[in-house]
Amino acid sequence: MKFFATSTEFDYSWEEVSAANWQKYGPWNEKTPHVIAVDTLSRTVDPISGILRTERLITCKQSAPQWLNSFLGGQDTSMVYETSYVDPRNKKVTMCSTNMTFSNLLSVRETCVYSPASSNPLGRTKFEQHARITALCGGWQKVKNSIEEFTVERFKQNAVKGKEGFEMVLEMSRRVFAQERELRRLQEARI
C-alpha cells in the first residue's frame, strides 16, 4: 500500500473554483488530454443538509509502459467512479473516487477537497488531494511494489498537469463570466 498527498492554493474564490471544477476537463483545459469523457450518472440536493451530491463516470485513455501492459491485458482505457459532495453552507467540495477498471489488479481511492484558504478565505481556495494505492494481484511482492510505485508516479505527473490545466479553466471562466456580466449590464441599460 502506498499513499500520495499534495495540496496547493488557487488565487480564486471558493465560489469560482467550485463552479469551474465542473468544467475542469472541458476544452479550456489543454493539459489533461488523457481524460476523454466525463458523464453525470446522478445528481441530487439533500433537503436537510443542502449538500449537492453528484455521481460521475470519468473515462481516461493513457498508455502504460510495456511491462505493465501484460498485466493490464493491453487495455489503455480506464474508468473512474466519482461521488462529490458540495456543501454550500460550509463552503466545502469533497470528491471521492475509485477505479472501476483493473479493480482486480489495483485499488486506487482518492479524495480531493476544495475549501476557502485560511490566508484569504474570500479570495483564495485551498485544494487538498489524498490517494491510497494498493496492488491486489497475487504473487510477488516485487511486482506489487512496481505497480504501486508506477501508479504513485503517474499520480504525481497527473496532479501537476491537473493544476496547470485547471488554472487555464479558471482564467477562461473568469473572463467569460465578466463578459456575460458586461453584456447583461449593456442590455439592461438599453431597456
Added chain:
Amino acid sequence: MSASLAPECNEVKERYDNCFLKWYSEKFLRGNATTNECEPLFKQYNQCLMKALKERGIDTMIAEAREDNRENDAEHMRGSCPSSIS
C-alpha cells in the same frame, strides 16, 4: 464541457451541462436551490447514457462501485471524507 463516452449523447449532454452550470452559479451557490429547471434535460441525457452504458456492460461495473461507496455515503453527506483516507 467534456464529451460523453457515448457520442450519441453529446448533444443533449451539452445542453444539460450548460443548464446545470448556470443553475449552480446563479441559484445553488446563492442558497436558492429549491427549483431545478434542468431536470427535464437531465432525464433526456440520462436516458441516452443509461442505454449506452447497458449496451457496453458498464452498468454492472457502476453498480459494484456504487455498492462499495455506499458504506461511506452517510459520512460524506455530512461533508467529510471516509476515515480510511483522511
